[in-house]
Amino acid sequence: MIRHTLLFMVYELKKLFSNPVWPLFGIIQPVLYLLMFAPLLKSLTPGGTTVDALRMFTPASMMMIAVFGSLFSGFGLIAEIRSGALERYAVSPAWRPSIVLGRVVKDMVTLVIQAALVLVVAAVMGLRIGFVELVLVLALMAATGLFASSLSQGLALTVRDENGMSQTLNLFMLPIMLLAGLFIPIAFAPEWMRAVAPINPLYHAVEAGRALFAGDLGAKEIPIAFALFIGLAALTTWWSVRSLRKLAG
Known part of the structure; x- marks a missing residue:
């Protein structure tokens, strides 16, 4: 079980880094947000310093990476469904759930690399965090990313079409981002948004961070x-594994 999951994880990582441009863009983007957007929040913080702005935006950027960096991972699965590769994996001696779980673990490895880079840049800019708090933030980021990656795999196995999947994701991305207070805390939002925000799970992750x-x-x-x-x-995760079993018959 673990061996098969690791085999698929390594296979997916090799595919990811076979073209280093896309992983590089995925790593650079959150750093650019940190360098260019966080300073804009200085006037919204009580202290009005760069560190106060980083303390507000860094956890939000980490949760943004966890969710939106993993939500699009299912597109590769659709291509493998269309080519017939997924069906060949499913009838192989491999443990079937490992086909999905290997991709999810690959997303977790990518998240760790991105989170480490964001934290290093934030530390260079002056932000400090305690060890216990850091462990909890990374654990929460991992749980958030696991949800987003599994959701993406399940959606890909259900929709099986890039256009349908992209339209579904784009429909929900903007309201989820705004109601989570990713860029500007919900405390600055209108009253109706403050009332609706707790319905959004990502809001609680950002506030906890x-x-x-x-x-x-x-x-x-x-x-x-x-x-x-x-x-x-x-x-x-249960839904994505169940969807794979249905697809494989």
């Missing part, structure tokens, strides 16, 4: 975010 970067381990958003995304990750 900001609390952890502020050193507030007692914030109620932290257990709420972990409970939500561990549950959602388990549900979407």
Whole structure:
């Protein structure tokens, strides 16, 4: 089981890094957000310093990487469905869930690399975070990314069409981003948005990340975010594996 999952993970990583341009773009993008967008938030923070702005935006950028960096991973699966490669994998001696889980683990490895780079750049710019808080932030990011990656695989196996999948994702991306307070905290939003925001799971992840970067381990958003995304990750992983089994007959 573990061996087959690791085999598919390595296979997917080799495909990913066979063209280093796309992984490079995926790594550079969050760093550019940190360098160019975070300073714009200085006037919205109580202290008005770059560190205060980083403390507000860095956890949001990490959750943005976790969700939107993994949501598009299912497009490769659609290409393999169309070429017939996925069916050949499914009838091989490999453990079937490893076909999906290997891709999900690959996304987690990519997230770790991106998160490490973002944290290094934030540290160079002056941001500091405690060890316990850092571990919890990375764990929350992993749970969030696991949910997004599994959702993407399940959606790809269900829709099986790039246009349908891209339209579905684009429909929900903007409201999810705005209602999560990724760029500007929900505290600055109109009253109706503040009332609706808690319905969005990503809002709780972003608020929990900001609390952890502020050193507030007692914030109620932290257990709420972990409970939500561990549950959602388990549900979407089950759905993606079930969809694969249905496809393979």
